[in-house]
Amino acid sequence: MAIGAFIEGFNYVIRLVICIDATYLKVRTRGVLLVAVCKDGNEIIYSLAFGFANSECTESWTWFLKKIRKLIQYLNRVMLVSDRHNGIFNAMEAIFPDAAHGICAYHLA
Template sequence: MAIGASIEGFNSVIRPVICIDATHLKARTRGVLLVAVCKDGNGMIYPLAFGFANSECTKSWTWFLKKLRKGIQNPDRVMLVSDRHNGIFNAMEAIFPDAAHGICVYHLAQNLKRFCKQRDD
């Protein structure tokens, strides 16, 4: 789901950097909430799109990113930032092959901490 005003704002005034991630839902239905957000001119979170899926996998991310790509005017001129989950990475490569891909600094730091801790053991 994407609110028309959010897509219109993104296409006209928002810097084309999209952060995508998922969070696991703990209610009876389970599943995951897939989200795409940006930052507006005031540095505030700008919701772009969200969707619900059974799991965070390549199939779910491919579906979500296909829908997101339809709403973006210049899909090859965006930068996608993520935690580089395998499902996200595979879907980004397939749906946004010419877009720039980046990794979230927080997730990079967490991965480095985990990797370095494992090497010390």
């Protein structure tokens, strides 16, 4: 899910650095919540999109990143930051081959 106003804000105002990650849901349905966030000029977290999947795997991340790719106007200037999970890394290489890829400093430490 991505809200139209957030998409417009991202394409015109927000820094083109997207942080992606997932968290496991421990409720009755299980699965994972996939998220894509950025930061605005005031260092406030800016939600770009989120989605639900059965597991954190290459197929789930590929689906999610394909949806995000459709939202972005300036693909050549985007940077993706993640924890370099195998599923994320494989999907980023397939969907955003020309984008800069970074690793989260927290996860690196």
